[in-house]
Structures are given as structure tokens and as C-alpha cells.
Amino acid sequence: MSNIAIRADGLSKKYRIGGRQEGYKTLRDTLTETVISPFRRARRLLRGQAYGAAELEETIWALKEVSFEIKRGEVVGIIGRNGAGKSTLLKILSRITEPTEGQAEIHGRVGSLLEVGTGFHPELTGRENIYLNGAILGMKKTEIQHKFDYMVAFAEIDRFIDTPVKHYSSGMYVRLAFAVAAHLDPEILLVDEVLAVGDASFQKKCLGKMGDVAKEGRTVLFVSHNMGAISRLCPRALLLHEGKVIRDGESEEVISVHLKKSTKASERFMQHADPNIRLCLLEAEVVLDGNTALEAIPRNKPITVRLKYRVNAETSSAHVYSNIISADGTIVFGTSDADVDQTRFGKRKPGIYDCQFQIPPQLLNGGDYSVNVSLGIPYQVNFQENDGILTFTVVDLGQSERVIHRRRAGVVWLDIPWEYPTGNPFSS
DSSP states (O other): OOSEEEEEEEEEEEEEESSOOOOOOOHHHHHHHHHHHHHHHHHHHHTTOOTTGGGOOEEEEEEEEEEEEEETTOEEEEEOSTTSSHHHHHHHHTTSSOOSEEEEEEOSOEEEEOSTTTTOOTTSBHHHHHHHHHHHTTOOHHHHHHHHHHHHHHHTOGGGTTSBGGGSOHHHHHHHHHHHHHTTOOSEEEEOTTGGGSOHHHHHHHHHHHHHHHHTTOEEEEEOSOHHHHHHHOSEEEEEETTEEEEEEEHHHHHHHHHHHHOOOBSEEEOOOOTTSSEEEEEEEEEETTEEOOSOEETTSOEEEEEEEEEOSOBSSOEEEEEEEETTSOEEEEEETTSSOGGGGSOBOSEEEEEEEEEOTTOBOSEEEEEEEEEEETTTEEEEEEEEEEEEEEEOOOOTTOSOOSOOSSSBOOOOOOOOTTOOOSOO
16 A cells, blocks of 8 residues: 555646636527638738737646655645645645646545635535535535534534524634534545634634644645644645745745745844834844844844834833744744833833844744834734844854754753752763
């Protein structure tokens, strides 16, 4: 038995965009077109138009020569910018659409959740749609009956199970759809970014369910813009760009390439003042040893973040807040200019302010980080949010006394002393 669950060989998908879209023709339409076509062609020539110029259509390759293999039991994330071809790839693997070129081999029972409410009938109740959707996904009636209560409990819609789904919110739709797909016990589970519809607790439950599916030795393909979820769930990731696979490897490495490719941030940021808001950011930069950090920053060096902002109108209770974000989207920590000195929540008079904070040395693990800066009144209003405006890279140079030089797990690297209360059991 082959150990390959999915094999893609030169998958390509071309779509036609623009131009005149032809509908279905009757026999009369076809005969009429045949008769008048020569006259239409002559008329275009008389007008100096090339034949068929008005019929020109533009095509786009949503996927182009995509090839990869996924083994049984692998959990693989698929990432990339909007329009990169992620959803098209899953639709081909789900047999929803046919590739223009190439082929895909699927070995195993497939459960897919690509669009909210796919296969649901709005006039049917949740109960009836479970049976309908389960049948579409290949479940037998006895299997659906056996798992029915588990699906309803997972979706948390037991009060509305006999209500027509046309009255469901989009969140209730996705809960029910995921519950059916996840309890199909598929050998291969394909999940698109539909989980974004659910609330935070349901997203956590769905990720846990996908993790359980993976631990049971099943294959999971997960498309998401949530880099934290990809990093936690998927040891491996594929990066799609303009329909092509440009990176295939460990998730952390692939996510780093994706973030660097998609961000326009740098070590220095500048923007014009907005006179219509009370507080607005003017400049920001990452500083090392007094200079803008243009190269990778050693772990044993303090990192300074300098900010310049303008206050346009006298404001009370405001503060400047910053988050340091790791490459997978995890917030490492947040800090405010009023954390230590809360007198700064007092009145801020109009003018330009310079401030800075320092990230201690030996704190961050090696990797790529970004900086968010917001200005506002806590728990009331944000005057301005500036996401991912700065990026910097931390590297571990590997001090000579270290035995382990590889990057540790997590976003912080703390050298924590361990003690043996009964004495040193190791010989010197």
C-alpha cells in the first residue's frame, strides 16, 4: 500500500476573465450565427478592425505547474496572499473543479470544508441538513445516526436543530458545516479559511478537532491566513505565489518567507501627520547602538524602538501602545508609555513628542519580528493603529560556552538557572 495520500503533478488551472461571456445556444441561434458571421466579419474589415478584436478575452492562470506529494498522516498548511491559488488548489483536490493541465491523485476518503454552508438547503432544518450534507460527503444513514448527537453538541446549536438554516447566522452555518465534515472521519481533511467566521472559542475547538484528526494518523490540508494556527498545527507548509509553489518546507521557515515577501515594513517608518485625529504617529525606527538597525540584531544586544508622534488637540487619558509580534503572528508582549508612570494618562498638550522603549538583551529567540503601534484611550477609542510598520531580525551568534546552538522553541529565550539542592552530582 502506497504511503502517499495526495500527489499533484503539474496541476494548472486557467480561467477566462473579461470579454463576452457566451451562454447556451439553441439550434436556431447556431444557424443564425453561421449565416450572419461572414457579414459581421466584412463589416469589421471595412471599419479597419481586426477580425475578432471585440471578442478578445483575457485569461489568468490561477494555478501553474503545481507539483507536490503529501504522505499519509501529514498535516500541511497552505499559505499565500489573496489570489495566490490556495482555494483553487483545494477545489481541484476536492473534485469540485477540473484542472486545465496536470493531474492529482487522492488516496483515501476525503472530507472537505471549503465554503460555508456548501450542500445546505436553506429551507431544511439543521437536523435535515445534517443528513443531507452527510450523504453528500459519503456517510451512510446509520453512520450519521450514530454520530448525530456528537455533531450537534460540537456545533453548539442544539436549541436550533429543528429550525430552518435560512434563519441561521453565518457563524451557526460554519459550526454545523464543520461539525458534519469533521465527524465524517475522513482519511483526508481539506479545510479552507472558513473558520474565520466563527468566534474565538469555536476556532479553538475546530483547531483542536483538526489536531485530533492529525494525531489519529489522518491527512490534513489547512488553508489559513492565521500564521499562528498554521505554525501550531502544521509541521509543514506550502507557500503559493501567483499560482506557483515557491517554497515547501518546515512551517516556521515558510511562514518567515511569506511574511518577508508580503510586508513592506522595514527598520524605519515615516508618514504624514493626519490633522483630523487627536494623536497620530509620525516616525518609528528600530535602533541598535544608537543607529537604525539595518542588519540582523544579536540576541545579546538591547533593541530600542524610537517613536515620534503628534498631538493635534489636548487629550486626557491617552497613551501610546506597542506590540512586538513574532513571525507566526504571536504577540510576544505589549507595552505602553504609561505602564510605569501612570501620570502620563493626564493631559497631553498639542505638539510633537519623542519617546522610546527598550527590549532587554537575551530575551527574544532568534527569528523575525514586527512592531505594531497604536495611539488611543485604553478600552475606549483608538485614534490610530499602525500594524507591522517595523520589522527586525534577531540572531543567536552562539556563544562559545553554549553546548546547544540551535534555535529553541518559543518566542523568548531565557537562560534560567537550575539548582540541585542536594549538591552537584556531576564530576568536574
